[in-house]
Amino acid sequence: MSSSTGETAQKFVRFVPLTCSALRPISTKLLWYFLLFSLSSLIPGTFFLYNACYRRSLDAKHHSDQSPLAWADSSFGSYVASLQNNKNNDAHSLLKIFQDQERRRRLDVNSENAAEVPDCFLEGTVSGTEKQKPCKCRQGWNGVGCSIPDAVWFTDAFQDWYLKGLIKRRSRPRAIINGLVFNHELDLFEIRVKELGDAVDYYVVVESNYTYFGSTKPLHFRSNMSAGFLREHAHKIVPIAVGFYNYEYGSPWAPENYFRSSIWREGQSRLKNLRDDDLFMILDADEIPSRDVLLFLKYHDGYGEPMSLKFRSFLYGFFWTNYEPVEVGGVCTVAALRHLYWNDSLLVRRAEQYFPKTLPYTGTVKMKWSITGTEPRYAGWHCSWCFEAHGIQVKLASAQRDDGVRWGDFANKTDLAYIESIRKAGRYFDDSSLMYSCDALEVAPPYVKDNADRFQYLMKL
Numbered sequence: 001m002s003s004s005t006g007e008t009a010q011k012f013v014r015f016v017p018l019t020c021s022a023l024r025p026i027s028t029k030l031l032w033y034f035l036l037f038s039l040s041s042l043i044p045g046t047f048f049l050y051n052a053c054y055r056r057s058l059d060a061k062h063h064s065d066q067s068p069l070a071w072a073d074s075s076f077g078s079y080v081a082s083l084q085n086n087k088n089n090d091a092h093s094l095l096k097i098f099q100d101q102e103r104r105r106r107l108d109v110n111s112e113n114a115a116e117v118p119d120c121f122l123e124g125t126v127s128g129t130e131k132q133k134p135c136k137c138r139q140g141w142n143g144v145g146c147s148i149p150d151a152v153w154f155t156d157a158f159q160d161w162y163l164k165g166l167i168k169r170r171s172r173p174r175a176i177i178n179g180l181v182f183n184h185e186l187d188l189f190e191i192r193v194k195e196l197g198d199a200v201d202y203y204v205v206v207e208s209n210y211t212y213f214g215s216t217k218p219l220h221f222r223s224n225m226s227a228g229f230l231r232e233h234a235h236k237i238v239p240i241a242v243g244f245y246n247y248e249y250g251s252p253w254a255p256e257n258y259f260r261s262s263i264w265r266e267g268q269s270r271l272k273n274l275r276d277d278d279l280f281m282i283l284d285a286d287e288i289p290s291r292d293v294l295l296f297l298k299y300h301d302g303y304g305e306p307m308s309l310k311f312r313s314f315l316y317g318f319f320w321t322n323y324e325p326v327e328v329g330g331v332c333t334v335a336a337l338r339h340l341y342w343n344d345s346l347l348v349r350r351a352e353q354y355f356p357k358t359l360p361y362t363g364t365v366k367m368k369w370s371i372t373g374t375e376p377r378y379a380g381w382h383c384s385w386c387f388e389a390h391g392i393q394v395k396l397a398s399a400q401r402d403d404g405v406r407w408g409d410f411a412n413k414t415d416l417a418y419i420e421s422i423r424k425a426g427r428y429f430d431d432s433s434l435m436y437s438c439d440a441l442e443v444a445p446p447y448v449k450d451n452a453d454r455f456q457y458l459m460k461l
Contacts, residue, residue: 118169121147123295140292140377145169147299149292151373157304161365166302170363173298175201175278177271177334179263179345181256182207182221184394185285186229187455188386189221192288193233195447199294203237204267210244211398212255213408240266252402257346264337264345276335276360282349287311287328288445289380293371297331301363307331308351310372311382316392317458318383318444320426320435326382327370333362381445388457389419405430424461 120130124141137146142153143162147169152158161167178200182189193203207221222239230237242262244255251257263282268274279297283289289309297303308329313322329351332341339359341347351368359366371379385392393416396408407413407429422428426435440459441449452459 118145118147121145121169121299123147123292124149147296149290149296150377151290151293151379152296152371154374155370155372157367157369161302161304166365168301170299170301174363175274176294176298177202177204177267177274177278177280179204179267179280179282180206180285181259181263182285183211183217183398184220184391185387186220186224187458188285188288188383190230191445191447191455192285193230193237195288195445196291196294199291199298201236202271204240204263204270205237206240206242206259206262206266208242208244208255208259210255212259212400213398214244214255214401215397217398238267238270240270242266252400256400260346260349261344264343264348268343274334276333276338277362277364278334279331280334280337280345280348281331282345283309283328286383286386287380288383290373290378293373293379302365304365304367304369305332305336305362306348306351306368308368308370309379310370311380312376312378312443314381314383314386314443315426315428315435316385316423317461318381318386318440318448319437319459319461321438321443322435323375325373325378327372328382333359333364335359335362376443383458386458389416389423392419392423 120132120135121141122130124138124143124146126136126138129136134144135146137143140150142148142150148158148162148167158167176199178192178196180189180203182205189205193200205221207219209216209219211217219241222241225234225237225239240262242259260282264280281289287309289311293309297307306329308327309331310325310327313324313326314320315322330348332348336359337343337345337348373379385395387395393414396414399406399408412418413429422431425433426437427433441452444459448455448458
């Protein structure tokens, strides 16, 4: 390389850094100008795209308004409407309204696309519109045929079955058998029978001449039935009298377990023409299921079993409530009771899932299902200690020998004045207070509200 060429190269090398250094401020400005230009172009474009999509959604809304599934009833529009119409409600409640309506829309889309539209379900259809298509549902009822109550509709597992097309209306209703153990809950049994009406076909009522504690007692249920109690429903009531189970050297819970097992062991031979797909339900005397839920179970196929139910919890009456529902078992088909639970109704109460072998056809899915419902429509009512003061005394004396703390063993806890005081205060026997006051006229079973004068001790303090 010549000397002149080398000098030129050295000058170029020195020139490049100097030039870059000089141009750096200029390049930075150019970069900022480029970014600003890009944003100025992007924002109008984005706005144009949004506007086009929004107009398209309005067009879709306009067309959907011509169909039974109005946009305003199933989208964010209804949420906005709720904000305007419910200014006093908190945001959480309004968001829940929107979420429920979105869930309803998703399920209703499946209903709209159903190949066969069933007849309107009378119980869930607005009176006088039974022949209209599409069916016009009463508040609290859903689906293309208005046959699905809220307590079922808003259960997660149900949505999956429904969207898959598994939920079908039956051509023949199932029989429902309700089994329970009776001590002295006469009013609660009347409320159950009157409230549920023709949703239940048989009641198997086990009563003993001994309490769970082991004390002798009269057969209250049998004597009242003989005197004409619920005479118009006597054809569906199967009273079973059992003796005392000797729990000595065994579990203090053995008497109660024995009575529960006796429901089906002693009662099945008294029930005629049962089918594999009929339903058996075991509940305590203070657990009253929703008629709407039972009607769904009676007239549909495609849901899971065994089933548990979530009930709204009450104490002393329908004026003290706990916002946390209580889950109780259980419900299953007669086939499951016979083949999986070995004809032991106690096992149904525990609602454990036993599927060691194939069942006869039952119209159900082999999957444990909890009918959870949603506030305020749960699957029923659990009214604990729902008696007048004297009835609470009887329950205290009848309790199991190992029921946590057995409050019946404490004289001050069985005093009538003390019992009246905790009823009025909404406290339990340990003086804890986990209950909240509520309006019985809003939350009690319809039969209780319709006969509030007779059941004043359940309706108000």
